[in-house]
Amino acid sequence: MSGTARPNRIVAAARRPPRRRPRGVDGLVALAGVCLGAVVAQWWVTKPSLGGGAATVALAAGQLAGLLGAYLAMLGLLLAARVPVLESTLGLDRLLRLHAKLGPWTLCTMVIHALTVTLAYAALAETGALAQFWSIVTTYEWVPLAAVGLSLMLVAGVASWWRIRRRLRYESWWALHLSMYGGIALAVPHQIANGAIFVGYPVVQWLWLGLYALVLGALVAFRFGLPIVRTVRYRPRVADVVTEAPGVVSVIIEGAFHRLPLAGGQFAHWRFLARGLWWQAHPYSISGVLDGGRLRVTVRAVGDHSRALNRLRPGTRVLMEGPYGAFTASARQPGRPVALIAAGVGITPIRALLEDLPPDAAPAVLYRAHDHDDLIFQDELGPAVSGRGGTLHCLVGDRGEQPITASRLASLVPDIAGRTVYVCGPPGFAAVVLGAAKDLGIPRHRIHVEAFRLHPADASPVRREEVSACDGR
Amino acid sequence: MRRALIGAGGAVAGAVAVLAGHVLAGHVLAPGAGPNLPSAVGGAGPSSGPNETDRPLIDGTATGPRVETDYGPVQVRVTVSAGAIVEIEALILPTVHERSRWIDANLVPRLRQKVLTAQSADVDVMSGATFTSGGYLRSLQAALDQLA
């Protein structure tokens, strides 16, 4: 480690900021709507008659549930596929939140499908439900595989339930979650072979397979292809490791980054190819672009991965997935001033975002840290803020000493109600700021939050005590 | 909110496109008038009563519409030669269910035999397989109507 001396100078953040493309998102939403309408209409035409009593109504409903389950599964996969248009416009955290919200509904529809179809056939064939279940599993084409698939999906789903997920190591959860892909794949053939909307309609079968191919293609291209291409093209390596504060280090990464689409405030998943670290990728924000196009990430030691970074040696190869995130300067409305509010190491994306603000932006920056030693980037923040005609307030102390309330915000930043607000810190902190902003009448769409967690069930590691104190309210 | 409207608009467009496709292809849009209704309502040609089958048939092959039954779709193709029904092929049968498979394997050949003997689709539906045989006979009747 090179100590606290800082030979590195921030030169810029955004070299080629990724474009927000709301029209592209609209197009994808319309496409999703067309698919949904087409599926439901095709089901309506091919469903059994509803006049045949409760059993046939249940059968029709069960078929619809199966189709909707498959549709939702594809949607969920797309949300997690890092599709660039969606990612740069909505941000990975929002997409993953939606993905997580969709999950339980998807699984419920699939379970309802299995149950109602079994019970309906049992009633039609006048057999017991269990006997019917067995006969369906053993005689329908591909249904045994689908049953295995549904079980896999249920295991993965339960692992994502926050009560369970909280207790799992991130890596264990991740491994369990992977079985979702297998589960979905196993369930595909039985739809094509047996589904009333497909039998006898080769066109529909091909279109349906085409949709799956599209989703799979997006996953392969954007989750694997793009990161590999970027890693090969940029060849990132560790250049240096610098201590910023007790327990906080900056890792400086060099590479041919001049073509990297990057905006201040974005993060990437970093995988350092060193002993004991290569098998896990962690999200860290890019806290600045240094001269020579080097990237800096700044990390607080909270667990095994973040603690090990200070032992990285220069030259270590790095794989990066990203940059991701919509917590960038392009999220503000032109002409409207901004307030940037950070707690602890949450200053990292805000540090980089500042560089993207125009010289007359007059940003108001609030930065809370537990004590003076915890304040990082002090020598950089002052010039970056004052150079843009803004004000910097460093609030030193914990939640009790430095509470963030509506009146406190208003006294520090008198015109805050008219600003676009960016918040970065642990979820508890973000929740407190969101509450205060609501009291000030700031509409939600003008507040942008980076809470350092990608799954709602994750406890943010930034300041554990703050999170637990907030949860235990 | 705006995106919800876009999605809803897309859904309507998708549904209309599919329904239009079915209409253009001449499919039956209201499935399952009930398996024991004798008359067939085919998209092809005007509907006709079963007694019209004693009119002489034109030689050729005709494919009946796909008929949805509670166990799945049924569709048959009929071949007429020298004014007589000489062959009936089941193009689609509900193979998705244990009982349906049994029906396909056992009852459909018997149904075919009955029709070939009676030279008409106006035969009794097979008890125990009312759905499948009802669909079979309705598809057949509509195919015969095309050759009437």
Ligand SMILES: Cc1cc2nc3c(=O)[nH]c(=O)nc-3n(C[C@H](O)[C@H](O)[C@H](O)COP(=O)(O)OP(=O)(O)OC[C@H]3O[C@@H](n4cnc5c(N)ncnc54)[C@H](O)[C@@H]3O)c2cc1C
């Ligand atoms: C978008 C984003 C940007 C971030 N930026 C920064 C930053 O600039 N500086 C910084 O210090 N921290 C940042 N973090 C937090 C950082 O990712 C975690 O502190 C780090 O992954 C903890 O790993 P660990 O092994 O040290 O600790 P652990 O004790 O293993 O993990 C602590 C918690 O971190 C989360 N976590 C662990 N591994 C992962 C992973 N692979 N992917 C996602 N979450 C994981 C889980 O919620 C876990 O409960 C950011 C997080 C996100 C989501």
